[in-house]
Amino acid sequence: MQSTFIQKITINEMHHIQINYVVSDTCLGKMLVASAPKRLFYTGFADLDVDAFADLKKRIPQTNFMEQNDAFQQQAIDFLNKKTTQLPPFYLKGSDFQLSVWEELLKIPLGQLVSYQHLASQIGKPKACRAVGSAIGKSSFCAYSMSSGGAVIG
Numbered sequence: 001m002q003s004t005f006i007q008k009i010t011i012n013e014m015h016h017i018q019i020n021y022v023v024s025d026t027c028l029g030k031m032l033v034a035s036a037p038k039r040l041f042y043t044g045f046a047d048l049d050v051d052a053f054a055d056l057k058k059r060i061p062q063t064n065f066m067e068q069n070d071a072f073q074q075q076a077i078d079f080l081n082k083k084t085t086q087l088p089p090f091y092l093k094g095s096d097f098q099l100s101v102w103e104e105l106l107k108i109p110l111g112q113l114v115s116y117q118h119l120a121s122q123i124g125k126p127k128a129c130r131a132v133g134s135a136i137g138k139s140s141f142c143a144y145s146m147s148s149g150g151a152v153i154g
Contacts, residue, residue: 021056022069026080032056034065035072039091043076059093094138097128101135 021034023046032052034042042059044052057065072088079087092102100123107122108114116129116136125131 018064018066020066020068020070022067022073024077026077027082028080031080033073033076035070036091040072040076040088041091097131098135098138101132102139
């Protein structure tokens, strides 16, 4: 599965490019937003309890990072602040299953909650609820969903 919106990338490919990042206030809280050439790479909460930059560095060690804002990050920040409905394209590192889950997540309107069970059904694997939850947890962009019991998780 490969869409024009999400492009799969390998760790080896990441070692040869620069990752720009910026921390910005959004309507969801303080976020770290990182991009590689031509695509967004990562979003993460950057509050006092979470070290989003350490998480980013752990995901792609031995990569060059520069604190610098660019158009892809700004588009993501504008999306998070509800100033636009269009996200920039993403680079994502994961299995084909994970990519299918993440692609489905991007179809959910901002602010809407869905269950892992719903997502599993949408990707044609209705019994893969736990695997869907695991894929969401390993994504490099923030997502929240709802357990079948109604609790918000993510």
